[in-house]
Amino acid sequence: MPNQQRTIVDLSHSISHEMLSHPWMPKPRITEFISREQSASFLAPGVTFALTEVELCGNTGTYVDAPSQFHVDGADVAALELERMVDIPITVVRVSTEDLPDGRSIGPEVFKGLELTGQAVLVNTGHDRHWGTGGFYKDSPYLTADAVQLLLDAEPGIVGVDSQNIDSGTDNSKPAQNLLLGADVYLLECLTRLDQLPDTGARLTVLPAPIAGVGSFPVRAIAVLDR
DSSP states (O other): OOOTTEEEEEOOOOOOTTOOOOTTSOOOEEEEEEOHHHHHTTSOTTOOOOEEEEEOOSSSSSEEEOGGGTOTTSOOGGGOOGGGTSSEEEEEEEOOGGGSTTSSEEOGGGGTTSOOTTSEEEEEOSGGGGTTSGGGGSSOOEEOHHHHHHHHHHOOSEEEESSSOSSOTTOTTOHIIIIIHHTTOEEEESOOOGGGSOSEEEEEEEEEOOOTTOSEEEEEEEEEEEO
16 A cells, blocks of 8 residues: 655656657657557457667666766766665755846755765756756756765765756766766756755665666656655
8 A cells, every 4th residue: 555654756767769869869759669559469359569679879858877988997877886775854945037147057065064975966957847848958967076076975866957967068077977977976867856855864766777888878867755
C-alpha cells in the first residue's frame, strides 16, 4: 500500500522522438524495431508486442556526468557507486538570476553558510521554465570557477543544476566538469521542479542505465519528502 506520508517529486525531463535539443546535438530518435503488426504475424491471435529502438546522445534530457566524461581513468556511468546515488540528503540552493551580475554567472556567495558536505547540492535558478524552447540553450546560468572551488573544499557528493550546462559555454577550461568530476563529484544537469522541494529535508535517488564505456547518460532523478 502506498505510503500516504511521503511525496515523490520527479526532477527529470521526459525524452521524446526528435524533441528540441542543443543546436550542435542530433535530436533523439525513438523508432519501432518490431511493430505490433509485425509481432502479430508470429504470435498467437490477440497477442502483440512492440520493440523500440532508441538513438540519442548521452547529454539528452536530464542526465548524469560520470567522472569518465572528462577523465579517462574515471568511473563511467556503469561504475558509479550506488551508495552515493540512492537516498542522498538534498540541499537546494536558491538563485535569483536577477541578482547575478550578468544574470548568468553563479558565484560562491550563494553556497556560503549551507550544509554541503556529502549532500546532493541542487541549484534552483528557474531556468527549467524554458525547457522545450530555444531559450533553454541561451543565457543558461552556470557556476563560476570560484564557486567550483568552494564546492571542492566542501566535498558534496553530487552537484546538480536546472540549467542547460553547469559550465559556461565560452569557458574552455570547464572548471565545474573538469574539477568536480576530477574530485569524483557526480554532476546532474537539466534538472526540473526544484522549486517543489524544501531547502533541506528531501532525499535524492538518481540512476542511469548501467552502460559501460559511457561518460554521461539520461537519468530518472526523484526526490522523496517524508511528511
